[in-house]
Amino acid sequence: MKGTGGAQPSARTLRATRHNENSGANEEHIKEEEEADRDAPGPLTTSRKQPVKEEPKAETPPKPRKRQKVKKEDPVAAQMVKLAPVPPTAYTGPFPKLMRPSPEECRAARDGLARLHGEPEHAKQIKPDPEAGADSLHTHSQQQVLDSLVRTILSQNTTDNTSHRAFASLKGAFPTWEEVLQAPSGKVEDAIRMGGLAEIKTERIKAILSTLKQERGKISLEYIRDMEDDDIKNELTRFKGVGPKTVACVMMFCLARDEFPVDTHVWRISKNMGWVPAKANRDDTYRHMNIRVPADLRYDLHVLLVEHGKRCARCAKNGKPRKESHGDCPLVNLQGSAPAKDLLDEDIVKEEAKDMEEDDIVKQEVKVKEEVAS
DNA sequence: TTGGCCCCTGAATG
DNA sequence: ACATTCAGGGGCC
Numbered sequence A: 001m002k003g004t005g006g007a008q009p010s011a012r013t014l015r016a017t018r019h020n021e022n023s024g025a026n027e028e029h030i031k032e033e034e035e036a037d038r039d040a041p042g043p044l045t046t047s048r049k050q051p052v053k054e055e056p057k058a059e060t061p062p063k064p065r066k067r068q069k070v071k072k073e074d075p076v077a078a079q080m081v082k083l084a085p086v087p088p089t090a091y092t093g094p095f096p097k098l099m100r101p102s103p104e105e106c107r108a109a110r111d112g113l114a115r116l117h118g119e120p121e122h123a124k125q126i127k128p129d130p131e132a133g134a135d136s137l138h139t140h141s142q143q144q145v146l147d148s149l150v151r152t153i154l155s156q157n158t159t160d161n162t163s164h165r166a167f168a169s170l171k172g173a174f175p176t177w178e179e180v181l182q183a184p185s186g187k188v189e190d191a192i193r194m195g196g197l198a199e200i201k202t203e204r205i206k207a208i209l210s211t212l213k214q215e216r217g218k219i220s221l222e223y224i225r226d227m228e229d230d231d232i233k234n235e236l237t238r239f240k241g242v243g244p245k246t247v248a249c250v251m252m253f254c255l256a257r258d259e260f261p262v263d264t265h266v267w268r269i270s271k272n273m274g275w276v277p278a279k280a281n282r283d284d285t286y287r288h289m290n291i292r293v294p295a296d297l298r299y300d301l302h303v304l305l306v307e308h309g310k311r312c313a314r315c316a317k318n319g320k321p322r323k324e325s326h327g328d329c330p331l332v333n334l335q336g337s338a339p340a341k342d343l344l345d346e347d348i349v350k351e352e353a354k355d356m357e358e359d360d361i362v363k364q365e366v367k368v369k370e371e372v373a374s
Numbered sequence B: 001t002t003g004g005c006c007c008c009t010g011a012a013t014g
Numbered sequence C: 001a002c003a004t005t006c007a008g009g010g011g012c013c
Helices: A010-016 A023-039 A050-054 A067-073 A075-083 A103-117 A136-142 A144-155 A160-173 A177-182 A185-195 A198-216 A222-226 A229-237 A244-254 A264-273 A282-292 A295-311 A332-336 A339-373
Strands: none
Touching: A103 A295, A103 A332, A144 A160, A144 A198, A144 A222, A144 A244, A160 A185, A177 A198, A185 A198, A222 A229, A229 A244, A244 A282, A244 A295, A264 A282, A264 A295
């Protein structure tokens, strides 16, 4: 009922058409310069800050960072931040002082989990193979990205089993996306009903198909294969029903990018392990882990943590695994393996949590002041 | 900003 | 054996 009210994708669609071409690359460079600048221990600390800020190009830095903003507005606080220990690598996430999971810990977790659950299967990349020529593989890859996106949308709010069935059922009923777009919504809903939220998902999928056809004359997402990571994220999240986790999955599974999707299992285990503060939300966890987990471990670690989260009595939600156990949890050893460092990490986690609370207080004070002023 | 809501499956509980 | 309850799953408002 509620979901049907938004039959107009136009607002979002319009908003999105503007981030194309070069902007992403520029922002990247600016960001890198900023970070390099901040990391430099040299004495030139006071001379900067204006030039970058006034850069006319970077008018709207859209989303990242939120609590740091509060600190930066206060010059004194900004100084203190500058003096605080800075990680060796540039860090733009929400928990700068939290160094876990270390690369070694990630590696150990991956290896331990792989020993328990087996080595993750890496999907063969469907790249246009020059030797293969233009054959059916190519035709298949035409819709591969869109398939992956729809598959992931269908997996939202439901288990693997039912979402696979829903996707198969949809494909069976409507072999091409054009047919899905033309079909009455009721028929599409019937095809995916077993996955849950059929009305909502149908509306969202059709909106995507319709937008693609309208904008590009072709119901395909293959064009994002060549785009930069940030551009892909902008391009996909503009669609209603496509959030960060869905995009990360498409990018990691289908496009082989170095993404680390944070689903409910990864989120829960990350908190339990102290890799993020216990009160971290999913988005902050995503941003932290995508920096801390080494790129070459992200795929394996994601797949293994999800599997582990379903099977391990210790790591499953409420201690109730949904699938049969494969054995003792290898993650237990990680926390105890480096005692001195561990204490430090725990302290850091607490410190981060405290920082967050303090920031909240500051924010509230600011808000109160604003309200009083107005 | 947070948490309630969306809805079907299948396991758990009565 | 059947009926009922409830967790799971991500995004939106």
